Amino acid sequence: MSLFLIVALPFLGALLPGLMNQAGRQACASVTFMVTLSAFVGLLTNAPAVMAGEVVQAGIDWMPLLGLNFTLMLDALGFFFALLILGIGLLIIAYGRSYLAREDNMGEFFTYLLLFQGAMVGIVLSDNILLLLIFWELTSLSSFLLIGYWKHLPEGRQGARMALTVTGMGGLAMIGGMLILGQIVGSYDLSVILQNRELIQDSPLYLPALLLILLGCFTKSAQFPFHFWLPHAMAAPTPVSAYLHSATMVKAGIFLMARMWPVLSGTPEWFVIVTSAGLITMVLGAFIAIFKHDLKALLAFSTVSHLGLITMLLGTGTAFGAMAAMFHIMNHAAFKAALFMSAGIVDHETHTRDIRKLGGLRHLMPITFTIVVFGALSMAGIPFLNGFLSKEMMLEEATHTVLFNSPYLVPVLATVGSLFSAAYCFRLIGHTFLGPKRDDYPSHPHDPGPGLWLPPALLIIPVIVIGCAPFLVQDFVFLVAKAVIGGVDKLEVKYIKIWHGLVPALYMSIAAVVGGLLLMAIYKPLQNLWDKTPRPEAKTIFEAIIAFFVGLAQKIIHPTHDGAFSRYAAIMLGFVTLAGYYAWSTGTVGAPTRELQTAGPVEIAGWLMLVAATIGLVFLHRNRLMALILIGIAGLMVSIGFVFFSAPDLAMTQITVEVVTIILLLLALNFLPKKTPVESSNLRRVRDGVIGAAGGLAAFAMSYHFMLRDAITTPISEFHLANSYKGGGGTNVVNVILVDFRGFDTFGEIIVLGIAALLIYALTETLLDGPVRARLLNRVPDQPIAGDAHPMMMVVLTRVIMPIVILVGFYIFLRGHNEPGGGFIAGLVVSIGIVMQYMASGFSWAAARQRYPYHGVIGAGVLVAGLTGIGSWFFGKPFLTSDFTYVRIPPFHEFELATAALFDVGVFLAVVGAVLLSLESFSRLARRAHVKDPEHPMDINPQRDDQPQGSVVKGGV
Amino acid sequence: MEFLVASAIGILTAAGIYLTLRLRTFPVILGIALLTYAVNVFLFASGRLMTGNPPILRDGVDVYTDPLPQALVLTAIVISFGMTAVVVMIGLGAFLGADDDHVDDPKADDAAAEDRS
Incomplete structure (x- = not known):
């Protein structure tokens, strides 16, 4: 299927759910599912070419002069991401059908979802960075609609606004970065940019471009210090959270870092910024996640942490790191989507997501329990599940990474991050499902119908299969990794193995799991300590910053925009006149080239009438009927002037328009006061008179000079x-x-x-x-x-x-x-x-x-x-x-x-x-x-x- | 002749600006109408002044005045009618709705007083 169609399908399909809303929920969900399925199948038809290492391209010129072309490209990296977006999208749609309550407007929900899906697919298939930016902004907008879907919830609205502010701001920075990049290379086509590593990295503009692009990526992918929006976006319905946090929105920043990896990575700046941001995010996110009581908040911070992990891997700038990052994206998407959907199930069945009110659910909800156990253990890095493999790779990469001249910094922090990660995974299982059955659940929990549990269960299959038989996907992972690396580096690994021998990474892994279990053993006192420790609340800080800027804007705007039209007009007219004077006094005026034509008595009489009527209008305008008569005279004289100066068409138009205008004003005057009272002070009238005289003088001078000179070039007339x-x-x-x-x-x-x-x-x-x-x-x-x-x-x-x-x-x-x-x-x-x-x-x-x-x-x-x-x-x-x-x-x-x-x-x-x-x-x-x-x-x-x-x-x- | 036209443009502009800066809707509308005349005549004059050579093609005539500014001004005149009508309607609606034909918003304390009442 054409790449155009794959990108266009979700956008076109977005019209359907709204139309099908009346036909019932089943029809609405089915049509959405079919749209995504068509795009998914269309993507798969391109699979053979991609697997063969080809790059599928399609393009049409849009605005070639600006370098903005609608060009799409599908390589292994784009294919991989599109597969995640559409594949998990299918499961999310199926899940959302059962999840949404009767009173939720399903058509609206699926419309937003498809818009978002289309924008995401657009990002990963764009070959032109300007086009990519357009899709990038579209994801910010459509995710705003999705996060704020429950408009009646203040948290939903606030979360949506915060997400839009942060990602929108990042998007703005990103535009700047991309434009600089395009300027350096002289093309906005990704395929061209990716070939110019030396040119970009030697340019003095490399650092600003890098910083701006990373700002865009970090805000989108919730990297420290922009991580705070993601947990607040949890107010969205669970299908949205699952979609945004597993395969899409937050992976967009990661995708872009991977896409730009060949040209941006490998420099000390990249290494220091990206690796440290990733490390901090990983450890911080995992640490906070341990103490979150809300299931979704816990998972949100774990997402933050895992995004940090991936970012850190991309930051190291080695081929192995890039490969591990891609592999972890795949694994994380699978188990995280499953876990989010399970959290939604728990919420749906027990009517709470507070871990403190839960526990002992394993007998009541055995299916959900099974799903969560596999998902969480994979996330904790337990062998024979897919999370173990990529976490091992991460630890392996960490042992080879030297940051700030310390060979221990990265490995130790990575181990600590994994330890925290293991701890919250154990807490997720232990405090929600294990322990004694309680009798004070807000509702009577039991396993839901297959509509809810089947989608996450399907995702657990790859978790186990990849975990046990990694050779099944290794070729694909290597292919994607090669697409990331481009020609910059060579991937030396040949196989993805479960057992590497007794390497440091294994010991680190064991330490993390054991440490995680120990942390759980002393959880109670830890929690008390955490609750007592004062810590900055990101939301308060964010709101304070926003309030500061709003206050600043108000301070500037309120005094200048006070609703006094006549003052605005005076300022504007005065300014225009001054600008004209500046141009006049600094420019040069050539000598007149046209003869002054002599005027006869008739012309002078006409002029006198026009001038008399106009000046009379100024003095007599308070009598409104009189003013109408005077303006009629002025209009009549203008028409006669047109006749005289060889413009019969204009004269006819002017005189007829004059008639209808006067009738119109008379009709209006019927209702308006017939007199204008004297209100403005003498001073004010003098001021207005001065502005008027200055403007009039300027208009006179300009037209007089104009008419005495010929055109510089031949007019097109x-x-x-x-x-x-x-x-x-x-x-x-x-x-x-x-x-x-x-x-x-x-x-x-x-x-x-x-x-x-x-x-x-x-x-x-x-x-x-x-x-x-x-x-x-x-x-x-x-x-x-x-x-x-x-x-x-x-x-x-x-x-x-x-x-x-x-x-x-x-x-x-x-x-x-x-x-x-x-x-x-x-x-x-x-x-x-x-x-x-x-x-x-x-x-x-x-x-x-x-x-x-x-x-x-x-x-x-x-x-x-x-x-x-x-x-x-x-x-x-x-x-x-x-x-x-x-x-x-x-x-x-x-x-x-x-x-x-x-x-x-x-x-x-x-x-x-x-x-x-x-x-x-x-x-x-x-x-x-x-x-x-x-x-x-x-x-x-x-x-x-x-x-x-x-x-x-x-x-x- | 050029002087007459240029000064007419200047006077129309000056009077237009003065009236536009008044405080009631009606004189502001008249001011805008005067400015419209001034702008139209100015645009027209950018084709330079010529008498007795309308841009109607005739056999044996070689010199015509510039037709392009005329075409532009012709549509400008018609559009300005539409614009005037809309502005008048807005002004009229405002007056009928609030019994007030000031162009400036009431001062902040006046508005507050009105809210209280």
Whole structure:
């Protein structure tokens, strides 16, 4: 199966559990199982190639210029991890089906699980480190959802947040490290990076890259001092804990260290940092685990400890260490998943995970007992179980490791770690299952159905088989180890054996087991001592750090973001002006290259009117109606300016938009106060005046200099002018640019316009549904209402004019391609025609005659434009490629048919819909504000006697 | 002529900024509208000023004004209508909901007083 499909399956499959949720729990779990099974089988189809030592690859370019490509690779290492992720995933899904209670939303759970699974598989199969980072972050996010799955539990939410904070922070560091690595090598492809060991290790940037990447790995894999998040993530449902802590999440950091091993390891820095972090984590985690009463917390700290063990093995930088690490990952995944699931069973059956309340369960739960005994003994390192083999290797490696010039430091600490490890394993068995039967269990424990015990039992099989017959897996382990090592070192071992003779590692092992038993013998006084010893609580420290940063952020943000918009705006505008001044004063300005054109009296008159209206607006803006009139004058002058400076299309657009804007503002003003009171102090007004003057001066200076100089390079407009007719079939270049050259932009713009109108509609609906509605209904207009709401002259005139307006709109639309006009302007013209009906004849009269809802009109417009664009696909051209032809239907002139015109229809419809929907929404507010619409569109109608004739009345024409 | 257009842009900008810094929604909206004019005219003027040469292709005419800024400004005008409408709606909704058309949040102690009441 293609690697793409293996990665994509969990993500695509994540849609299914949610959909199947209604079909019942069995269906939901089955479909999840099938998705993972398909991916698993797909992975196995690649097994022969991987076993033969090949590297399976698949890739497509995504953003090649950034070095980000969707390339996947499957070598033995990736295969090994993917096998664990998907294989244990299958068991977890089966287990989760029985584990989750009725009130838990199973679809949600399995959706998160599959998302997480997909992200994990993505990490281990990525060939591109940027792609790997994306999957890396996805695991942080999806594990957040999984850990916090029980949203009602505060511990769950806190644990999820802590996990996200710590791993997310590490992920951030990792991004930095990976980018540095990519910069050093000049490629983001793993296969290339892995070939450049010398280049990377000789680079001065090696150390920062190493530190950042290790920060990412250590946070993810819970290495000291970032180990604290993992036990808190135990608030998750047990299937999640089992999955995250055995085969996936926490192994991601280990995986990355293994993946990067050929290029990063072998240096003193790597050795010291990784080995010591691993050692500390191993000993500390094991020590804390001994004293944990919560079964899952005990197992969590044991996971921390074992991750430390693996990290330490990778840190030594020898081929044997890497091999031992891989072997231990395999063994640990098996027994740890089994143990977690068993802890879940105990919790499920006895309703407690507190070891102090348990004990004597071996007769009540014999199956669970058997599973736990094998799993825990393997973890303790007892011969003929798989944990023994890899622990022996670890001890063996430790005896050859010299840290800080001491040949004893590592072996002694490793033995001590193993001793603690043995101790908590014995405690797990002894205090939970052995001892006398109690009569105060919170529930009546007994073995659960096979749905719960079968998955862990299946995992115990490899624990025993590998433990007794390691030669079965040794070839695979060596293959994986070789994939880790790359060409850097040679693996000298030939076999994995149970019996190595009387080597130091054996004595260390014996010492650990015996010591562990002794510790258990004196457990009571030890526990008392532990309880009395004061020790730092990681959660408190973590929370204090977070609180410090939150406080710091608040100190900065609260004074600057105090909700005073006018202050923000003043600061922003002032700053922009200053930045402009800086650019101006430090740059060089060339001499003017264009002649100043002379202005005649008409132009000066127009300018005077614009300036007078604008300045008048500043002084008279408190009278809001007056302000509207003045701004109308300004807009009119701008339109006339457009005509004068050879932009007829702009002028038509500006003047029509001006009309609808003024109507809109009038509608709003109906509700708003009619005067703006004097509020700001003189000082403040002077300040604003200064900012305004400075900004205005800057805008003036910039545009004046701009207009007197020619463009430095030839504007692309030359191309548009040259190709407008040849390529676009139209002589109105502006229109051809809109519907053809830049059609995609226009397509986006009509969508934006439509969204704006829908937003206005939605806001109106919200207002009318909320408390504002009552207020509107009871509102008394603050101004006298005109006696004649629908003056007959106006009604008659608007109705007579309507067909003419439509005709003009149609004409403007049709000629748009060759003469000033087009969809935008035609749409505005037609909208104004319709709005006039609303204004003259009343809302209800106009609304009763409106056949199509304006939402639909907007939608139709966007759809027509979009379909026109898609149409070009059928001719093998890119989206929105235009075409045109000339046809002649006698007796008409020859005329042009262009796909661009169809696109323009879309623009037209979208504009009409958007403008009318916005205005209609505003009017609906007003309509409900008044008591009732008059029943007749015209107050006086000679055809009518005084009896109303229903809502539809024959018009005046 | 360039001076007239440039000064018009400057005056529109100055008035726009001044009104944008007022305390009520309505003048702020008017200020933004003035700024829109200024920006549109500025963008348009980036094609340099030319009279009597609209970008409508004709036989025998070689000189046309720059069509590209015109196309950009045309859509900008239409979009600015949509934007104005949304802003007006938000301002109106805020006023109808709280009977207050200030653009600034109430001061912290005022808000606390309101919470208490």
